[in-house]
Amino acid sequence: MSSNMELFNEATASILSRLYEKFPNRMGALKAEEISAGASPEELNVFGATAEFLLDEGFIVGGSPNAQGKFISNVRLTSKGLAVLKSTPTSLDKNNQAPFGETLKNVLGSGSMQAMNTIIGELLSAYIKYQTQT
Secondary structure, three states: OOOHHHHHHHHHHHHHHHHHHHOOOOEEEEEHHHHOOOOOHHHHHHHHHHHHHHHHOOOEEOOOOOOOOOEEEEEEEOHHHHHHHHOOOOOOOOOOOOOHHHHHHHHHHHOOHHHHHHHHHHHHHHHHHHHHHO
């Protein structure tokens, strides 16, 4: 079983990757069951908490989560979330100049938990730096 941090990183990557692909359009609904197909109840709870965290921290905008925290309506990246996802990670191969948004998609496809943990850690650090500069 994965730790809460690993589940958080995976949920963060899944949510932000989907919203990056859809931008500037809003997603009608962000549902844990659709993004984390086959997830256990614990994984769905972490997904809901992750979506709420991203909402609270200003990565995304949308309606209030439902009582179980597994559904948020009318979701879109904020300008701050988009700015960070368009920036380039420094932790990867210097030949890889893909922005975070593209890198998340690639890491999700590869299934490498270590790479995902590294990218999400760097993405959150970049977001904090961005927040302090604006």
